[in-house]
Amino acid sequence: MTTTYAALLRGINVSGHRRVPMAELRALLTELGHRDVRTYLQSGNAVFTTDADKTDDALAADLERAIEKHFGFPVDCLVRSGAYLSAVADACPFPAAELEGKQLHVTFLSGAVDPKRLAPIDPAAYLPEEFRLGDRALYLYAPNGLGRSKLGEALAKPSLFKGVIATSRNWNTVAKLVEMTRD
Numbered sequence: 001m002t003t004t005y006a007a008l009l010r011g012i013n014v015s016g017h018r019r020v021p022m023a024e025l026r027a028l029l030t031e032l033g034h035r036d037v038r039t040y041l042q043s044g045n046a047v048f049t050t051d052a053d054k055t056d057d058a059l060a061a062d063l064e065r066a067i068e069k070h071f072g073f074p075v076d077c078l079v080r081s082g083a084y085l086s087a088v089a090d091a092c093p094f095p096a097a098e099l100e101g102k103q104l105h106v107t108f109l110s111g112a113v114d115p116k117r118l119a120p121i122d123p124a125a126y127l128p129e130e131f132r133l134g135d136r137a138l139y140l141y142a143p144n145g146l147g148r149s150k151l152g153e154a155l156a157k158p159s160l161f162k163g164v165i166a167t168s169r170n171w172n173t174v175a176k177l178v179e180m181t182r183d
Contacts, residue, residue, distance in 0.1 A: 004180075006046065006177045028063070035051045085181055102170055108169070109164050
């Protein structure tokens with residue numbers, strides 16, 4: 001069975017560090033046996049199809065090994081099916097159609113997060129900014145954008161997601177990845 005996936009790479013091509021050119025990422029995914037490989041932006045978003053009978057985590061692990069071997073440094077990767085990305089978009093608790101893409105973000109998580117981990121964050125202290133947990137995803141509404149978000153800064157503390165890979169995308173990118181992964 002052929003499935004379309006998105007690979008989300010964490011922390012690459014930021015300020016010239018951990019450079020992963022998208023042409024080389026496409027080549028690596030092709031070498032791993034995937035087809036129809038495309039990338040979106042320079043921040044580590046790739047879409048591919050595969051017949052491999054592997055879990056999302058196994059596909060991510062394969063890509064992480066290939067990246068480290070090719071580039072010489074580790075990169076955390078999440079791989080999610082098009083169906084999962086569509087479900088995340090459909091489950092958005094905020095009125096995405098009414099917001100600018102820079103106001104809404106999704107942090108994709110490698111596993112479920114116990115809501116108790118987020119208990120130290122007082123939501124009222126950050127209004128009008130808000131967040132909600134979803135299925136291995138955290139939705140963040142930041143009306144002034146992520147760069148000015150105090151709540152985004154609080155949610156970025158490594159202790160909140162210890163042991164979980166987390167990588168964020170703005171809503172424009174989420175919507176584009178949903179579009180690119182439609183089977």
